[in-house]
Amino acid sequence: MKTILTVIAIGLIGIVAISCSPERAALVEGKSGVQLWGETCMRCHSTPSPADFNDTDWSTIEMHMRVRANLTADESKKIFDFIKSAN
Numbered sequence: 001m002k003t004i005l006t007v008i009a010i011g012l013i014g015i016v017a018i019s020c021s022p023e024r025a026a027l028v029e030g031k032s033g034v035q036l037w038g039e040t041c042m043r044c045h046s047t048p049s050p051a052d053f054n055d056t057d058w059s060t061i062e063m064h065m066r067v068r069a070n071l072t073a074d075e076s077k078k079i080f081d082f083i084k085s086a087n
Contacts, residue, residue, distance in 0.1 A: 029074070033082025036075050044069070050086035058083055 031039075041047045053061065062080040065071065071079070 031078070033078035033080075037079045037082055040069055040071065040075065040079065041065075050083045053087070055084050055087060058087065 037047060050058075058080055062076055066073075066076045
């Protein structure tokens with residue numbers, strides 16, 4: 001059991017290190033909110049229409065998905081600015 005927890009901990013540290021890397025920042029910099037929305041959200045589920053929720057709902061969803069999807073602040077801002085503009 002201790003070995004499994006150690007492997008999980010090391011994996012999470014690796015994910016955090018990769019998500020904060022300059023390489024990831026460079027990849028995100030040139031992408032629009034709609035590109036990130038399609039690439040990021042569709043990794044785990046089909047993307048809802050921006051009209052499915054109002055701006056208040058999207059703000060709550062943004063906070064939740066930023067943590068769940070391990071989004072950077074820039075990714076989150078671009079995705080949800082796009083969604084709110086299309087709402």
